[in-house]
Amino acid sequence: CIHDGKHYEEESVIKENCNYCICIATKWKCTENICLIRPEQIEQINSRNYSWKATNHSTFWGLTLKDGFKHRLGTFPPSPALLAMNEMTGRVTTEDEFPLFFIASYKWPDWIHSPLNQNNCGASWAFSTA
Numbered sequence: 001c002i003h004d005g006k007h008y009e010e011e012s013v014i015k016e017n018c019n020y021c022i023c024i025a026t027k028w029k030c031t032e033n034i035c036l037i038r039p040e041q042i043e044q045i046n047s048r049n050y051s052w053k054a055t056n057h058s059t060f061w062g063l064t065l066k067d068g069f070k071h072r073l074g075t076f077p078p079s080p081a082l083l084a085m086n087e088m089t090g091r092v093t094t095e096d097e098f099p100l101f102f103i104a105s106y107k108w109p110d111w112i113h114s115p116l117n118q119n120n121c122g123a124s125w126a127f128s129t130a
Contacts, residue, residue, distance in 0.1 A: 001028055018064045034065040 001023035021030035045054040105112040
């Protein structure tokens with residue numbers, strides 16, 4: 001088998017992003033996991049006129065989408081009881097009640113910092129987002 005111009009022996013195993021491939025009868029047989037980082041998705045996003053650009057955040061390269069849900073969201077799947085809850089009703093805050101601008105670092109200067117990398121602690125990304 002050949003991959004990226006390199007020859008591999010029969011039964012060799014390589015990792016291509018989040019999938020493993022084994023050389024069988026000169027052909028690669030690969031798992032078909034959905035990867036957390038997908039170059040084609042990055043290209044598709046960046047081909048549009050958004051105010052931001054998608055990029056390969058290498059910390060996530062090689063992880064499956066399932067890994068991302070399990071280790072990075074900081075949440076558990078909703079329980080049946082939670083899914084069965086009814087919508088809350090009440091007074092809705094109007095746009096006029098919000099300040100014209102709000103900068104958290106002005107309001108709480110000692111509490112705001114760059115996001116912390118807690119590796120595979122699922123709460124780290126939820127924490128940094130909040």
